[in-house]
Amino acid sequence: xxxxxxxxxxxxxxxxxxxxxxxxxxxxxxxxxxxxxxxxxxxxxxxxxxxxxxxxxxxxxxxxxxxxxxxxxxxxxxxxxxxxxxxxxxxxxxxxxxxxxxxxxxxxxxxxxxxxxxxxxxxxxxxxxxxxxxxxxxxxxxxxxxxxxxxxxxxxxxxxxxxxxxxxxxxxxxxxxxxxxxxxxxxxxxxxxxxxxxxxxxxxxxxxxxxxxxxxxxxxxxxxxxxxxxxxxxxxxxxxxxxxxxxxxxxxxxxxxxxxxxxxxxx
Amino acid sequence: xxxxxxxxxxxxxxxxxxxxxxxxxxxxxxxxxxxxxxxxxxxxxxxxxxxxxxxxxxxxxxxxxxxxxxxxxxxxxxxxxxxxxxxxxxxxxxxxxxxxxxxxxxxxxxxxxxxxxxxxxxxxxxxxxxxxxxxxxxxxxxxxxxxxxxxxxxxxxxxxxxxxxxxxxxxxxxxxxxxxxxxxxxxxxxxxxxxxxxxxxxxxxxxxxxxxxxxxxxxxxxxxxxxxxxxxxxxxxxxxxxxxxxxxxxxxxxxxxxxxxxxxxxxxxxxxxxxxxxxxxxxxxxxxxxxxxxxxxxxxxxxxxxxxxxxxxxxxxxxxxxxxxxxxxxxxxxxxxxxxxxxxxxxxxxxxx
Numbered sequence: 001x002x003x004x005x006x007x008x009x010x011x012x013x014x015x016x017x018x019x020x021x022x023x024x025x026x027x028x029x030x031x032x033x034x035x036x037x038x039x040x041x042x043x044x045x046x047x048x049x050x051x052x053x054x055x056x057x058x059x060x061x062x063x064x065x066x067x068x069x070x071x072x073x074x075x076x077x078x079x080x081x082x083x084x085x086x087x088x089x090x091x092x093x094x095x096x097x098x099x100x101x102x103x104x105x106x107x108x109x110x111x112x113x114x115x116x117x118x119x120x121x122x123x124x125x126x127x128x129x130x131x132x133x134x135x136x137x138x139x140x141x142x143x144x145x146x147x148x149x150x151x152x153x154x155x156x157x158x159x160x161x162x163x164x165x166x167x168x169x170x171x172x173x174x175x176x177x178x179x180x181x182x183x184x185x186x187x188x189x190x191x192x193x194x195x196x197x198x199x200x201x202x203x204x205x206x207x208x209x210x211x212x213x214x215x216x217x218x219x220x221x222x223x224x225x226x227x228x229x230x231x232x233x234x235x236x237x238x239x240x241x242x243x244x245x246x247x248x249x250x251x252x253x254x255x256x257x258x259x260x261x262x263x264x265x266x267x
Numbered sequence: 268x269x270x271x272x273x274x275x276x277x278x279x280x281x282x283x284x285x286x287x288x289x290x291x292x293x294x295x296x297x298x299x300x301x302x303x304x305x306x307x308x309x310x311x312x313x314x315x316x317x318x319x320x321x322x323x324x325x326x327x328x329x330x331x332x333x334x335x336x337x338x339x340x341x342x343x344x345x346x347x348x349x350x351x352x353x354x355x356x357x358x359x360x361x362x363x364x365x366x367x368x369x370x371x372x373x374x375x376x377x378x379x380x381x382x383x384x385x386x387x388x389x390x391x392x393x394x395x396x397x398x399x400x401x402x403x404x405x406x407x408x409x410x411x412x413x414x415x416x417x418x419x420x421x422x423x424x425x426x427x428x429x430x431x432x433x434x435x436x437x438x439x440x441x442x443x444x445x446x447x448x449x450x451x452x453x454x455x456x457x458x459x460x461x462x463x464x465x466x467x468x469x470x471x472x473x474x475x476x477x478x479x480x481x482x483x484x485x486x487x488x489x490x491x492x493x494x495x496x497x498x499x500x501x502x503x504x505x506x507x508x509x510x511x512x513x514x515x516x517x518x519x520x521x522x523x524x525x526x527x528x529x530x531x532x533x534x535x536x537x538x539x540x541x542x543x544x545x546x547x548x549x550x551x552x553x554x555x556x557x558x559x560x561x562x563x564x565x566x567x568x569x570x571x572x573x574x575x576x577x578x579x580x581x582x583x584x585x586x587x588x589x590x591x592x593x594x595x596x597x598x599x600x601x602x603x604x605x606x607x608x609x610x611x612x613x614x615x616x617x618x619x620x
Contacts, residue, residue, distance in 0.1 A: 058511055082517030089515075095364035095507040096562035102504060109505045110517025137561075157516060 009067070010034050010165055010197055011055070016064035018054050025050045025221040027064060034163040036197045037188070039208035042218035043241055048201045049090075051218060052169050055199065056087045068165070079110035085165035086157040088187075092146035092171070097139035100130070100149050107157030120159045121152075128152035128186055144175050151183060155190050166191055168200035180204075184211055205237060205257050289560055293573035297346065300577055304342040304584040305334065309591045312338070344477030345583040345597075346576040347485040348538050349548055353575020354492060355534040356549025357556075357568050361503040362527045363436060366557065369550035370535045373436070374443030375417045376546070379532075379539035380469050381447035382413025384454040387462050387469075403480075411536030417443055418528040472543035472598035474583050481541055488537060492530060493572075499526060500564040507562070545598055547605025548575050554608075578604065 009031045017026030025047040032038060040048050053059045054066070057073055066073040069084060086107070094103055104121045108114050125131045130148035133141060138149060150171065158164040168187065172180045188211065191198050202208045208215055208229075215232055217225035217240050225236060234247050237257060246260040306312055316331035352370075359368045359375070370376050386409040424439045455466055468476075502523050505513040510520050538545070552575035556567050582600035589595060 056511075056515060058514065078514060078519050079517035082515065087512070087515045089509075089512055091509075093509065095509075096366065096557070098504065098507055098562055102563055103508070106505050106508060107516055109501050153516075 008033065010036075010069060010163065011073075012065075012067045014065045014067075016054065016061045016066050018050060018059050019062045020050050020053075020059060023221060024062065025054075026062075026223070028054070028223050029064075030216060030223070030226055032165065032197050032199060034197055035192070035195045036214060037191070037212045038197070038199045038214045038216060039212035040199065040201045040216045040218060041205065041208055041237075041240060046218045047221040048218050049169060050221075052087070052167055052199075052201055055165075055167055056085075057081065082110045082157065083161055083164075084158075085167065086154040087167045088151060088154045088169065088171045090169040090171055090173075092143070092150050094138045097137045100125075100133045100136050100138055100141070103138050103149055104130075104134075104152045104156050107153040107155070108159075116160075120156050124152045124155035124159055125149075127155055127190055129182060144179050147171055147175060147179075148183065151186065158190075158194065158196060161194065161196075163195040164197075166196050166198045168198060170201050170203055173203055180207070209257070210254055289566070289570055290573065293570060293577065297573060297577050297580070300580045300584070301342060301346070304345075304580055305338060307584055307588045308333070308338055309587075340479045340482050341474055341477035342580060342584070343482045344485065344542075345474045345580045347482065347489055348474065348542055348545065349552075349576040349579025350489055350572040351485065351492075351534045351538045351575075352545060352548040352579065353552035353571040353573070354489075354496070354568065355531045355538075356551075356575070357553040357564070357571040358496070358503075358527050358531050358534075359549065360553050361506060361564050361567075362524065362531070364507060364509075365436065366554060367437065367550075369547075370414075370531060371544070371546040371549060372444075373417070373421055373440035374447060375414050375421070375531065375535050376539050376544050376549075377444045377447035377451075378417030379410035379414040379536050380544050381450045382409045382416075383469055383540055384451045384466055385409070387465055388454040388458050391459075391462060407537050407540035410540040411533055414532035414536040414539070415529065417447075418532045422524060422528060469539070469543040471596040472545040472601075474542050474579075474597055475594070476541060485537065485541075488534070489572075492534060493569075495526075495530060496568055499523065500568055503527070503564045543598070545579065545601055547601045547608075548578055551605050551608050552578060 010033060012031040013028045015027040015029050017024055017028075019025075028051060040051060042048050050059065054061065055073075057076070060074055068076065068081075098106075101121055104125055105117055107124075108117055108120065122131070122134070125134055128148045128151040130145070130152045133145055133149055138146065141149065154166065158166065166187070172183055175183070184207065187198065190196070198212075200208075200212070202212075209232065213229055215225075215227050215229055216223060217227075217236070219240055224240070227236070234245055234255075234257065238245050241259075244260045245257045247255050247257045249255055310330055310333040312330045312334045313328075316328060316334045319327065319331040319335065355370050355375075359370055359373065360366055362368070363373075383406050386406060390405075420443070421436065421439060424435070451466070451470060455463065458466055502513075502518045505516055505518045506520070506523065508516070513520050513523075553567060553571040555574050556570040560566060560570065579597070579601065582604060583597045586595045586597045586600050
């Protein structure tokens with residue numbers, strides 16, 4: 001990899017390992033370019049969330065180097081970092097039942113002077129299909145509505161920024177398929193308009209295959225694969241999840257996979 | 268429609284900040300309470316007594332003496348202590364993301380009282396001669412140290428247990444309260460008669476010590492705290508998202524926690540040192556505000572101070588006038604007001620959950 005290329009990296013991990021509890025995860029080595037859409041796949045407990053925590057700087061590396069926008073991740077001041085990357089969490093709870101407007105506005109709390117806050121909150125809510133929820137209390141919302149408000153908060157955080165990084169931790173897993181689809185579309189549009197990269201942890205293989213251009217496989221706490229989506233084959237996915245999969249191809253030529261009942265022998 | 272209204276209300280909340288209508292309303296109520304409290308009491312006060320400051324040539328009547336040297340400093344002191352308690356309650360609840368957190372319930376005030384009791388008994392017993400000038404400060408400092416100790420312990424335990432374990436936090440508070448009660452009991456057992464009298468003062472709580480120097484000191488402390496808190500309230504709102512998410516939006520959670528803990532300990536330490544343990548206001552005041560106007564810390568904090576001031580002023584005035592010429596400890600009235608409210612609160616939380 002040449003140095004000229006390295007300058008354009010938004011994020012690069014170089015043999016990063018991380019400790020959580022008694023386990024060591026990693027090494028993780030990959031780079032993220034601006035505007036890329038990457039899905040992280042792997043069985044439960046493989047370390048996907050740990051990788052996300054590492055990128056979110058909730059955990060610090062045990063060894064190796066994590067560089068974000070030409071600066072080591074650990075050297076970033078939190079308010080500056082919050083203007084370049086946002087995290088859509090898995091759980092949506094907010095204490096005290098704050099009003100929805102305030103929750104969305106909290107995405108921009110680190111900005112000292114923020115004259116366009118109200119209009120950004122409004123637009124972010126619209127983009128996340130949550131405009132009708134403004135003015136309500138967060139704790140009176142349903143699960144799907146909470147997810148939309150949290151998404152609007154994340155949108156507000158990176159609203160007026162270019163080439164940021166959006167980390168997504170399977171926030172839509174519990175929602176109905178129609179809502180999942182429209183919210184994923186909202187995330188794609190939001191990120192594409194601003195050149196934000198997306199790194200999303202997903203359980204749904206089909207969502208990953210259809211919406212993401214690159215897939216990172218994680219198993220037993222380590223990275224076991226990094227493929228462009230067209231190069232992903234059924235045996236690779238079967239090995240990752242240790243199951244037999246059946247595949248079908250849609251009229252548009254996209255692969256759809258589903259687990260078949262018999263367990264893969266010797267996997 | 269509702270979307271536009273929401274956006275507008277957000278703007279107004281950001282721009283008007285402190286200067287909103289509930290603040291004016293509560294300030295008026297507080298002034299009214301001042302007025303009633305100044306006239307009420309064992310010694311009757313006349314209009315002439317109010318004007319005595321501008322008539323230096325006349326001899327001081329008993330009414331004027333009581334009004335200017337005893338009653339006015341006391342009611343101002345009561346209002347200031349109430350505001351301090353309301354503020355520390357609002358901050359504690361915001362910090363622990365828990366509407367049931369309160370410096371009294373969590374053992375912070377007990378820790379302060381415990382340290383004060385130890386200072387009274389052990390320091391006096393050790394025979395070390397303390398200069399008179401220091402005595403004014405040594406108890407507040409001890410109480411502050413006690414409050415900080417408990418706060419840091421709670422913070423550690425709260426995170427050592429699961430991140431959001433409310434039960435664990437409150438159980439820790441109960442354990443700390445019991446420990447503090449045991450140490451205070453031991454101090455009571457070891458104390459001399461004179462020490463015993465000051466110990467009783469600390470455990471029951473009284474505003475009788477209110478004087479102009481105390482009012483001045485507390486006012487400075489409160490103004491400094493308000494100035495300091497002004498910059499923390501938005502960050503404390505972010506804390507409601509959870510610690511991880513607050514860090515994601517750019518809040519340095521560890522620094523914020525430290526700052527709030529030191530501030531709460533300082534406020535509790537000083538109020539306990541000068542007027543003993545006065546319970547329930549720290550719990551009730553922020554809760555009334557939250558029920559009426561919502562949980563936004565930027566509005567909650569100033570309003571909780573005003574509500575705390577009103578409650579304690581009313582409770583203290585009642586304590587002064589209900590059995591003239593005797594005086595009932597104010598802690599009895601705050602508990603009488605607070606305990607039923609607390610039970611109602613628990614019921615509503617249970618229904619809500």
